[in-house]
Amino acid sequence: MREKYDLKTLIKAILNSRTYQVSSVPNATNEYDQINYSRFYLKRQIAESLYDSMGEAAEVRLKIPGYPLGAKAMSLAIGSPNYFLMTFGRVESRDQLCERDHQPNVAQAMHLINGETIHSLITTSGNIVDRVLAKPDWPDERRIEEIYLACLSRLPTTEELAELKPRLSGDETARKIAFQDLLWAVLNSKEFEYIH
Secondary structure, eight states, X not given: OTTTTOHHHHHHHHXXXXXXXXXXXXOTTTTTOOSTTSXXXXXXXXXXXHHHXXXXXXXXXXXXXXXXXXXXXXXXXXXOOOHHHHHTTOOSXXXXXXXXXXXXXXXXXXXXXXXXXXXXXXXXXXXXXXHHHTOTTSOHXXXXXXXXXXXXXXXXXXXXXXXXXXGGOSSHHHXXXXXXXXXXXXXXXXXXXXXX
């Protein structure tokens, strides 16, 4: 009230608060805390957000039946058929967002490992893999960094680079498969799927 209901001021106060800025990494004093927001608790992205994030990171315009190519899952009408969204807990009504089941299950794991959605993301022509491989002047380290930045908003660690570089040898086909495997691994990582 003191700020005359200015939303920017409210958002600034929230974003600058200690509660909003706490880390998700537990320490010795809050490792077992489950209340009072002593740390941020990891939570998986909701189905629509995860689906849209995967498409954005892979630079693929996903197709949802009954909607134009590139339609965002967050803007879909109630009851739109999509196996990925249903498997990851999309509810029939936006009024039921709080009633979602956030527990992981076998169907979700199997769909992320070898489902149609993940397969189309890593194999669709013109995706991020094709884009980075189309840059002949880029070294492999730069290509790896581009995928990490697009998916995780960070550069790969020294250990990650050391693990990945030897896997990128071989002919053009083998190298493309190796970069597709990298994209698959990053999209399947907990760091990508969870908010932290």
